[in-house]
């Protein structure tokens with residue numbers, strides 16, 4: 001199943017507007033003027049996006065991204 005969360009509308013002069021039409025985490029369909037940020041803050045936690053819980057620091061968070069680089 002393919003879930004489309006973003007709708008792109010093209011206007012004159014190539015201007016494009018991207019609109020979140022459904023929640024990528026739970027599939028909630030947004031009403032046209034519904035504030036997306038409110039749903040995301042009220043209904044979801046960072047874990048829904050694969051992040052560590054709020055206020056928790058992941059072990060190894062300060063490790064270098066690239067190791068073993070020779071100069």
Ligand SMILES: [Zn+2]
Pocket residue numbers: 023024025026027028039040043044
């Ligand atoms: Zn949601």
